[in-house]
Amino acid sequence: MFSGAHLKRRLGQYGAAWAIGFLVSGAGILIGCLFMDMMAAADLVLPFVLGGSGLALGFGGVMTLLSNQTLGTKLAVVLLALALVLPLLWAPVSAAVVIAFFADRSIEYSEVYAAFQIGISRALFPISEWVLGGAVFQSVWQAFQIVASVVGFFSALANIWPIIRRVLGPEPGREAA
Structure with a gap:
């Protein structure tokens, strides 16, 4: 069986985690810009917010696996977590991209942004080759x-x-x- 209410609650928590990741990253970078260069602030803030976003998603998945939900519900939550991990990790990075856009700076100079892009490319390329x-x-x-x-x-x-x-x-x- 399948619990739509539990899935809906987890999707709501995912949305909140996305918004929090975006806002915390944006606020951290903007505050960091007061004391240092924007790229240095992005390189300082992004690893922590990316890690926190990943931990939040993992925590939600583990809590579902340990809950008394049905196997179908647990499987659906885990599959959704796998499908939504990339958009969740993109939230803090997109805040940095938006700030760089309005500051008329190139975000590609951020080492963390470049490493994120390279890491995602290394993960997605073999998957796309396998599928397509x-x-x-x-x-x-x-x-x-x-x-x-x-x-x-x-x-x-x-x-x-x-x-x-x-x-x-x-x-x-x-x-x-």
């Missing part, structure tokens, strides 16, 4: 085409069946009423 390259993508695409063809055939048949019945006339043994 080779046999897996071709098999999924072929299955999609087969299913789409079958659904399209039955949809067309359902649409033209009344016309075919009219052309063929009434069934033998039935009188026209």
Whole structure:
């Protein structure tokens, strides 16, 4: 079974963690700009907020796994956590990007930002190659085409069946009423 209420609560907590990561990172960088260069402030603040965001997501997942929720609910929460980890980690980084934009600075000079981009690229490239390259993508695409063809055939048949019945006339043994 599946508990939609628990999933909804976890998604609400995820949204709060995203907003808190964005706001804390932004506030930390802005306060740091009062005492040092913006890139130095971003390099100082981002690791802590990124780590805190990751810990918050992990804590929510562990709490769900230790709860008395059903296996389906636990699986759904863990899969959502895996799917949403990148957007959650992007929240503090996006605050730094917004501040750099308004300060007319290039965020690429931040060492933490560059390391974040490189790390994400190293993680996503093999996944994208596995999904979009080779046999897996071709098999999924072929299955999609087969299913789409079958659904399209039955949809067309359902649409033209009344016309075919009219052309063929009434069934033998039935009188026209």
